[in-house]
Amino acid sequence: MVMTSSRENVQRAPSETPEQHASLFPKLNDAQIAQLAASGVPRHVQSREILFNQGTSDYGIFIVLDGSIELVGVLNGVETVLSVLGRGEFSGEVTQLSGRRSLVLCRACEASALLEIDRSNLRRIMQTDAALGDLFLRAFLLRRVYLIANSVGDAVLIGSSHSSDTLCLRTFLGRNGHPYTYLDVDEDADIQAVLDQFSIRVTDIPVLICRGQLVLRNPSNAETAACFELNAGIDEAGVYDLIVVGAGPSGLAAAVYGASEGLNVLVVESSAPGGQAGSSSRIENYLGFPMGISGQELANRAFVQAEKFGAQISIARTACALKRLHPPYAVELDDGGSVQGRTIIIAAGSRYRKLDLPNVEQFEGVGIYYGATQVEASMCRGDEVAIVGGGNSAGQAAVFLAGFAKHVYLLVRGPGLAQTMSRYLIARIEASSEITLRTCTNIEALEGNAHLERIRWRNTQTGSSETHEIRHLFLMTGADPNTAWLGGCLALNAKRFIKTGTDIGNEWPLRRPPYLLETSLPGVFAVGDIRAGSVKRVASAVGEGSMAVQFVHGVLAE
Numbered sequence: 107m108v109m110t111s112s113r114e115n116v117q118r119a120p121s122e123t124p125e126q127h128a129s130l131f132p133k134l135n136d137a138q139i140a141q142l143a144a145s146g147v148p149r150h151v152q153s154r155e156i157l158f159n160q161g162t163s164d165y166g167i168f169i170v171l172d173g174s175i176e177l178v179g180v181l182n183g184v185e186t187v188l189s190v191l192g193r194g195e196f197s198g199e200v201t202q203l204s205g206r207r208s209l210v211l212c213r214a215c216e217a218s219a220l221l222e223i224d225r226s227n228l229r230r231i232m233q234t235d236a237a238l239g240d241l242f243l244r245a246f247l248l249r250r251v252y253l254i255a256n257s258v259g260d261a262v263l264i265g266s267s268h269s270s271d272t273l274c275l276r277t278f279l280g281r282n283g284h285p286y287t288y289l290d291v292d293e294d295a296d297i298q299a300v301l302d303q304f305s306i307r308v309t310d311i312p313v314l315i316c317r318g319q320l321v322l323r324n325p326s327n328a329e330t331a332a333c334f335e336l337n338a339g340i341d342e343a344g345v346y347d348l349i350v351v352g353a354g355p356s357g358l359a360a361a362v363y364g365a366s367e368g369l370n371v372l373v374v375e376s377s378a379p380g381g382q383a384g385s386s387s388r389i390e391n392y393l394g395f396p397m398g399i400s401g402q403e404l405a406n407r408a409f410v411q412a413e414k415f416g417a418q419i420s421i422a423r424t425a426c427a428l429k430r431l432h433p434p435y436a437v438e439l440d441d442g443g444s445v446q447g448r449t450i451i452i453a454a455g456s457r458y459r460k461l462d463l464p465n466v467e468q469f470e471g472v473g474i475y476y477g478a479t480q481v482e483a484s485m486c487r488g489d490e491v492a493i494v495g496g497g498n499s500a501g502q503a504a505v506f507l508a509g510f511a512k513h514v515y516l517l518v519r520g521p522g523l524a525q526t527m528s529r530y531l532i533a534r535i536e537a538s539s540e541i542t543l544r545t546c547t548n549i550e551a552l553e554g555n556a557h558l559e560r561i562r563w564r565n566t567q568t569g570s571s572e573t574h575e576i577r578h579l580f581l582m583t584g585a586d587p588n589t590a591w592l593g594g595c596l597a598l599n600a601k602r603f604i605k606t607g608t609d610i611g612n613e614w615p616l617r618r619p620p621y622l623l624e625t626s627l628p629g630v631f632a633v634g635d636i637r638a639g640s641v642k643r644v645a646s647a648v649g650e651g652s653m654a655v656q657f658v659h660g661v662l663a664e
């Protein structure tokens with residue numbers, strides 16, 4: 107296919123430094139190219155020939171043997187040349203692992219000789235050759251970070267900081283690592299021109315423009331996922347060895363271990379990978395990350411790792427029932443679909459608890475938040491904020507938000523933090539002049555109209571109340587298990603967490619004893635925060651997700 111595009115619509119990306127180019131586009135040496143030749147097909151292309159378009163899915167990578175190719179971002183018909191690749195350099199990005207749509211276009215700059223490696227060969231190389239696998243994976247991840255940082259892709263989101271649906275959509279795209287250009291109607295006077303171009307009324311926002319053509323007005327997560335084909339390449343027919351419900355740390359760990367040990371794995375996630383950990387600005391106590399890592403980055407890496415081993419991860423789909431078909435099991439989904447697995451790992455975690463005040467829901471997303479990431483932080487820059495909670499998530503949020511907000515009030519019900527928060531966080535809070543701790547304090551009232559405007563809290567010891575003009579309130583007051591969808595088909599404890607192993611008692615139906623993480627249904631396991639008695643930590647969730655795979659092998663061998 108040859109295309110000579112009009113060069114009037116082409117612009118250059120902000121210039122890459124040679125160092126940036128070298129880390130984004132490492133050069134394969136002659137020995138590596140010779141090694142890869144056996145897994146690829148030689149291609150001779152003409153000048154201006156398109157190798158893949160923005161939006162093409164299920165294609166491989168191209169290694170330049172001679173000549174050059176360019177990677178081009180396309181938005182609203184305007185092309186931006188992002189990089190030009192020469193001998194030894196290769197195209198590719200994390201979409202190569204998932205089979206999703208390409209975010210960029212790739213074109214030959216001149217007549218060139220290339221080596222094309224398709225997705226299945228690429229995945230095999232990444233699984234079997236540690237050195238090349240590492241090189242590809244690092245380059246793919248860095249390129250996705252670059253695309254996100256430079257908003258390169260096929261999505262424009264028009265929203266408002268006064269709209270809770272805008273925050274939901276930004277969170278969904280961000281957590282799925284999907285780059286987008288954000289235009290805020292409240293800040294950008296030129297937005298009207300874009301709205302007019304697509305006949306959009308201000309009341310329709312948030313509006314998502316996909317591929318410069320499809321206009322979605324206030325779309326759901328499922329509509330957004332469908333528009334960007336986030337679930338492209340997933341084949342749900344047949345019976346999986348293992349279905350994992352939930353892609354938080356425990357579910358992603360189960361997917362990585364299951365797929366890397368040869369199991370045919372499907373993960374079903376109602377929102378985006380990362381779970382609760384994904385809403386953390388910085389996790390500092392997870393082994394191997396001495397400088398800390400944001401929950402989002404940890405999740406993105408785990409997601410790519412699971413896909414590298416061949417796990418399929420279905421986004422924006424919620425499990426709503428578990429049925430036993432003697433065996434296998436069927437997981438019924440909210441879109442009417444159903445998937446079958448010989449074994450199931452339930453890794454659906456827990457959901458934040460709400461404040462017991464009548465108008466909480468009125469301000470969710472417009473003043474009340476349950477996660478503290480860059481998105482929320484950018485909304486409260488220079489303002490005072492309040493955080494409710496005495497656990498590590500509240501402590502992390504306080505330290506993180508202190509870097510953006512004018513002042514942070516940390517409100518806790520109890521007399522102090524020592525019983526509920528890690529020492530390192532308490533020390534940082536005590537050392538910060540930007541954070542004020544209020545103990546024995548409860549929120550009494552929330553006031554505002556379209557947005558939260560003020561908060562009144564009360565000291566339960568002195569009985570005195572204070573009102574503050576605070577427009578941003580972060581609720582980090584613990585969580586309840588996501589077990590309602592199971593409809594009582596598994597043994598639960600009094601707080602509705604799933605019982606496993608010896609805790610099941612006489613609800614266990616078989617002669618053999620249950621495995622450590624097995625639920626009252628044989629072959630169905632529960633891991634992470636949803637499990638009764640679990641330690642609510644990333645490391646333990648990851649540990650349980652990986653351990654459960656060992657027991658899955660046991661059940662599959664029965």
Ligand SMILES: Cc1cc2nc3c(=O)[nH]c(=O)nc-3n(C[C@H](O)[C@H](O)[C@H](O)COP(=O)(O)OP(=O)(O)OC[C@H]3O[C@@H](n4cnc5c(N)ncnc54)[C@H](O)[C@@H]3O)c2cc1C
Pocket residue numbers: 351352353354355356357374375376377378379380381382383384385386387388389390391392423424425426453454455456457477478498499500502588591633634635636641642643644645647
């Ligand atoms: C803000 C914050 C900061 C934290 N910081 C730390 C920290 O620094 N260190 C630490 O060790 N721990 C920390 N934690 C705790 C840690 O994040 C959790 O213990 C961990 O995420 C639990 O992992 P999980 O996989 O069991 O569940 P979750 O993280 O809750 O993930 C469950 C996933 O399942 C999905 N799901 C739910 N129901 C369904 C369904 N029906 N169908 C499909 N999918 C479903 C959810 O969307 C979610 O993605 C923090 C928690 C929070 C909220």
